[in-house]
Amino acid sequence: MDALPYLQSHPPRCVAGFNCQLIDLPEFPGDVRNHCDPGFEFEDYPTCPETAYRLLCPCGSSLHYIHGYHFTSTEGKAPVDLFVGPHFLECAACGKQAELLDLEKHGYDAELGHGCYSFRSCGTAGVFECQTCGRQPSETLIIFSYSGVEDLLASPDEKTAGREQDLFDWVTVGATCAKCSKLQRVTDYECA
Numbered sequence: 001m002d003a004l005p006y007l008q009s010h011p012p013r014c015v016a017g018f019n020c021q022l023i024d025l026p027e028f029p030g031d032v033r034n035h036c037d038p039g040f041e042f043e044d045y046p047t048c049p050e051t052a053y054r055l056l057c058p059c060g061s062s063l064h065y066i067h068g069y070h071f072t073s074t075e076g077k078a079p080v081d082l083f084v085g086p087h088f089l090e091c092a093a094c095g096k097q098a099e100l101l102d103l104e105k106h107g108y109d110a111e112l113g114h115g116c117y118s119f120r121s122c123g124t125a126g127v128f129e130c131q132t133c134g135r136q137p138s139e140t141l142i143i144f145s146y147s148g149v150e151d152l153l154a155s156p157d158e159k160t161a162g163r164e165q166d167l168f169d170w171v172t173v174g175a176t177c178a179k180c181s182k183l184q185r186v187t188d189y190e191c192a
């Protein structure tokens, strides 16, 4: 069963505060994925149905400040600077704030009551900063990955039926800087 038409017409509930524009999957050239799981291996990245959205404020603006926590993980071989959740967006035009992602509530494990294994609320609260320009608003993209979603759609049970779009197992946030137009990875999480 092809899950994409369903997923592409059902954005997850975590982005309900935005007008979601379906976009082609973006690429992050030359970028080492900033990952919030110290056991992560690059080969772990999935090939599975994925959806990507550009997020607009209800006021129509596409430019936001992305809020989260700047945190340096020392669990790996070398310290890694991470940007961890919970995340919310602040519209650069009207100032409206809306929740974007909280791994205690969103994604496969949290939705099904399995807990949250990601760094969360660690470090210093702040906004994502462009590598070149520093603090700038950006167009925000979010990419959801769904391993095994075909099975969920083919044989739904009462815990998953109608919620398949919320059961993503990876999520990536990207930002296109309003000043230099560079697309950068903000953060990503394994959620299952």
Ligand SMILES: [Zn+2]
Residues within 6 Å of the ligand: 057, 058, 059, 060, 061, 091, 092, 093, 094, 095, 096
């Ligand atoms: Zn706005």
Ligand SMILES: [Zn+2]
Residues within 6 Å of the ligand: 130, 131, 132, 133, 134, 136, 177, 178, 179, 180, 181, 182
């Ligand atoms: Zn920039």
